[in-house]
Amino acid sequence: MGILGISPGDPDARPDARRRPLDNPRVLIAAAVLLIGLLAGLIWLSNTTTEIALPVLAEGVFYAMIGVCVTLLLALGFVLARNLLKLWVEQRRAAPFARFRAKLVAALLAMSIIPAVLVLITGSQVILNTAARWFSEPVDEIVSAASSIARTFYQDRKEALELRSSRLARVVPAPAVVAGDESGVANMVKDELATLRDGMIEIYRVTGGPGTLPDVVLVVAVESPTLPGAAPDEEGRRTKEMIRASADRIAARVVETSNPATTEDQLANGAGLLRSAAPIRGPDGAILGVVLVSQQLTPDLRGSARLVTSAFERYTSLRLLQVPIQAVYLSIFLAVTLLILISATWLGLYLAKRITRPVQRLAEGARAIGAGQFDVRLEAESGDELGSLVEAFNVMAAELRTSREKLEQSGRDLEHKNVEVEARRRYIETILERVATGVISLDAGGRISTVNGAAERLLALGPDAAGQPAREVFDREDLRPLNVLLDVIARREPGGVVDARREPRGLVEEITLAREDREVHLAAAATALAGEQGEIEGAVLVLDDVTPLIRAQRVAAWRDVARRLAHEIKNPLTPIQLSAERMRRHFATAPPPTVALVSECTDAIITEVEALKGLVDEFAQFARLRGPRLVPTSLNLLIDETLALYGGVLQQSRVRFNRQFATDLPAVKVDAEQIRQVVINLIDNALEALGGPVAPVRPSGAPPTIAIATSHDRRNGLVRIVVSDNGPGVPAADRDKLFMPYYSTKGRGSGLGLAIVRRIVVEHGGGIEAGEADPSGTVFTIELPAA
Amino acid sequence: MRRAAAAALALVAGSVVLLADGEVKVTPVVSEGKVLATFAAPAAWTPDARELVRGGVTLTYAFDVELRRPSSLWVDALMAHARVEAQVKFDSLTGSFQVSRMRDGRVLESNRSGQEPEVKGWMTEFQRVLLEPAQPLEPNAEYYVRVRLFATPRRNVSLWTLWPFSRDDGSGRATFTFIR
Numbered sequence: 004m005g006i007l008g009i010s011p012g013d014p015d016a017r018p019d020a021r022r023r024p025l026d027n028p029r030v031l032i033a034a035a036v037l038l039i040g041l042l043a044g045l046i047w048l049s050n051t052t053t054e055i056a057l058p059v060l061a062e063g064v065f066y067a068m069i070g071v072c073v074t075l076l077l078a079l080g081f082v083l084a085r086n087l088l089k090l091w092v093e094q095r096r097a098a099p100f101a102r103f104r105a106k107l108v109a110a111l112l113a114m115s116i117i118p119a120v121l122v123l124i125t126g127s128q129v130i131l132n133t134a135a136r137w138f139s140e141p142v143d144e145i146v147s148a149a150s151s152i153a154r155t156f157y158q159d160r161k162e163a164l165e166l167r168s169s170r171l172a173r174v175v176p177a178p179a180v181v182a183g184d185e186s187g188v189a190n191m192v193k194d195e196l197a198t199l200r201d202g203m204i205e206i207y208r209v210t211g212g213p214g215t216l217p218d219v220v221l222v223v224a225v226e227s228p229t230l231p232g233a234a235p236d237e238e239g240r241r242t243k244e245m246i247r248a249s250a251d252r253i254a255a256r257v258v259e260t261s262n263p264a265t266t267e268d269q270l271a272n273g274a275g276l277l278r279s280a281a282p283i284r285g286p287d288g289a290i291l292g293v294v295l296v297s298q299q300l301t302p303d304l305r306g307s308a309r310l311v312t313s314a315f316e317r318y319t320s321l322r323l324l325q326v327p328i329q330a331v332y333l334s335i336f337l338a339v340t341l342l343i344l345i346s347a348t349w350l351g352l353y354l355a356k357r358i359t360r361p362v363q364r365l366a367e368g369a370r371a372i373g374a375g376q377f378d379v380r381l382e383a384e385s386g387d388e389l390g391s392l393v394e395a396f397n398v399m400a401a402e403l404r405t406s407r408e409k410l411e412q413s414g415r416d417l418e419h420k421n422v423e424v425e426a427r428r429r430y431i432e433t434i435l436e437r438v439a440t441g442v443i444s445l446d447a448g449g450r451i452s453t454v455n456g457a458a459e460r461l462l463a464l465g466p467d468a469a470g471q472p473a474r475e476v477f478d479r480e481d482l483r484p485l486n487v488l489l490d491v492i493a494r495r496e497p498g499g500v501v502d503a504r505r506e507p508r509g510l511v512e513e514i515t516l517a518r519e520d521r522e523v524h525l526a527a528a529a530t531a532l533a534g535e536q537g538e539i540e541g542a543v544l545v546l547d548d549v550t551p552l553i554r555a556q557r558v559a560a561w562r563d564v565a566r567r568l569a570h571e572i573k574n575p576l577t578p579i580q581l582s583a584e585r586m587r588r589h590f591a592t593a594p595p596p597t598v599a600l601v602s603e604c605t606d607a608i609i610t611e612v613e614a615l616k617g618l619v620d621e622f623a624q625f626a627r628l629r630g631p632r633l634v635p636t637s638l639n640l641l642i643d644e645t646l647a648l649y650g651g652v653l654q655q656s657r658v659r660f661n662r663q664f665a666t667d668l669p670a671v672k673v674d675a676e677q678i679r680q681v682v683i684n685l686i687d688n689a690l691e692a693l694g695g696p697v698a699p700v701r702p703s704g705a706p707p708t709i710a711i712a713t714s715h716d717r718r719n720g721l722v723r724i725v726v727s728d729n730g731p732g733v734p735a736a737d738r739d740k741l742f743m744p745y746y747s748t749k750g751r752g753s754g755l756g757l758a759i760v761r762r763i764v765v766e767h768g769g770g771i772e773a774g775e776a777d778p779s780g781t782v783f784t785i786e787l788p789a790a
Numbered sequence: 791m792r793r794a795a796a797a798a799l800a801l802v803a804g805s806v807v808l809l810a811d812g813e814v815k816v817t818p819v820v821s822e823g824k825v826l827a828t829f830a831a832p833a834a835w836t837p838d839a840r841e842l843v844r845g846g847v848t849l850t851y852a853f854d855v856e857l858r859r860p861s862s863l864w865v866d867a868l869m870a871h872a873r874v875e876a877q878v879k880f881d882s883l884t885g886s887f888q889v890s891r892m893r894d895g896r897v898l899e900s901n902r903s904g905q906e907p908e909v910k911g912w913m914t915e916f917q918r919v920l921l922e923p924a925q926p927l928e929p930n931a932e933y934y935v936r937v938r939l940f941a942t943p944r945r946n947v948s949l950w951t952l953w954p955f956s957r958d959d960g961s962g963r964a965t966f967t968f969i970r
Contacts, residue, residue, distance in 0.1 A: 057847065267884065312883040313846075319845030319846050323847055327944065
């Protein structure tokens, strides 16, 4: 795992939970130990190259080092290529901090590669220059001269010894040698030995005849007392034996090859024994014996000569193998440089990763939080500043999560309250839409905000009224009386502020709006809406249609008048009628002119009294109209039965009934007798308007027609009965008065018919209106509750 | 810098011995199903080699002797192989050459001589080197003996020697048909 990790439990937020090998301290330590070991090995190798044989150094070590260098170069290339490729891919993917990481890696690589390459170049140059100095001309000359001296000295000694052995072979008496006469040659040999320092002379004779292999037998051997091995100790005996054996071999070889031979034996004390053998030939040239002359080369002399020649050989070898040896050192130096480069590169990449990865994780964490994952937690594996930063990030994430939860809770509460407010608003809107009271709300600027259905109906406003200034809307001719409300509101808000605690913000006015066919009486209330600081935020106009109330008040007044009239008028009528009849009886016996006069007067009195009685009865009926007895009734059937009553009257008439009954009309709870009376009254009025049963054809050519229709208004829960005619109609100004008692356009009758009709309809919970039919005539619309 | 360039150049060229192909003269003799190869590479005793030897460097000539059967479809089949070496060390004090001849790492003979022509012969000529094929030679089949020379040390180094298929310093071959 890296320095950071996302908290467990959230796999999506753990992009790098897998522990990387290079993040394992053991792997890091092992890699570091390996690199240090390789470095130490190379240093050891460079220190021990002087002890390695040159051919081995120039061949095996060189190629081994080349192999090491190639391996290290491949490793370096792999590390570089892999990481550069990763950086390139990260940049292509626009990964966070990819650019920063690339710059960091480039800086770290430059900091390691440039010095290393410079050191490599400089060091290589130093190696080459130093090697060149090893083999300078003076050194060459000195070494060559020393070697030449040593070689010359040696050769001189050798040649002198060869001359001595050759000469001695010629002067030694051959017969004495063949005969093995030691004394015959000993004196001469001893004399010769006297001239030879640290020397030894041995005479061999050849044995064996024809057909047999020749052999050599020592005849005489004399040696200087200073010769090693002369001492009678164990070492000396062994040396002497070794010397003797060597002499035997040399003598045998001379006999075998028939040529002189010169060799050198090494003695135990480090000295050398230069030996030269020459054949003793007979007159016929046959080899009869061998003279072997030996002389010791002292250890110092021999050692010095050998030292000089060895140094010369080493020097020459070095010079001859200069290039491979230089290559070995260069390869060692290159390997060390590559090791340092690999270490520095790897360390640089590792450091870059150590630096950028925590920041990258922080960025990823921030993005996760931005995406709404507030439970993201980063794990810090280091206690440095980055660790503190991670801790701060975690604290921030936790606080954000808490804030988010509080916010969500507040949101839920707000949403709940909004739902409640919305429900309350719908409730109020429903009420406002359903109530008969008109409600208009105005904003602070005097513009109409809302208009409920009742207000639209009462004020005959269109749906476009909302949003318009109230004064423009109320500037309409019939609505101008409403401006008084706006004036009052405007007067009550000087400076736009109302003290709600001191001033009553409501105003109630009774306003009468004149329509072309009727008057509408409204109880209008204007209420200013004040904010928390008392500023005016708008106003509410509440309009109650009090027209039915006023009508009812009027009807009640008329009923009271009717009852009083009936009571006050009807009482005297009977005495008046009785008095008139008495007078007629009293004057029955009077002269005919008198009788005729009295009869005429009393008839008139009685007739008028009867008329007054009828009038009073109608008054009484109007005053004492009973309450309806509501029974579910089919209105279509009721109307049909009522119209059937006119069948006989209109049999020969031009007047036509046009029935348009709704088929889905529900049963309506009505008092059938009273509704029948209503229908009869309306049809009678229509017949009257058309001119009675013998009504003429209408000026337009259309037949006189009375239309009766029923309909069901499900939305408003009403049943409508519409009775219309195509007669001349009623002037608009008189239509509202039609339902007033004692108002008649016929000039006769009590004028109570339509008043009774309205009262019956109102007591059924409905209403009736008179309107103008198209193209002419009057239309009465009765609305009754459907339920 | 010039030295560095020269050293770099030396890394790619130069050897003690560099013979043309065919300068190792090979004479195979078949006897009792075995092949005796006699070969000589007198041109291998170059002035460079002589200078190296007289400079005190131990010079080794290694000869890889191979008995192969040609194959047109695949690598020629190796029937037998021997490696013989001749190693010379010059004693500049005595002026004598110490020559050792070995086969497959085993010393065959060791000689000392002050005569350079004799030394040259010991170094560049081998007589009747036995090649014993694992399988009997096929009558009327064509075979060849190839001898490749490798000289060490090299006076200069060559990157060619890093080539995985070792590059020799000279070679020669002799083709024969085995007739029973």
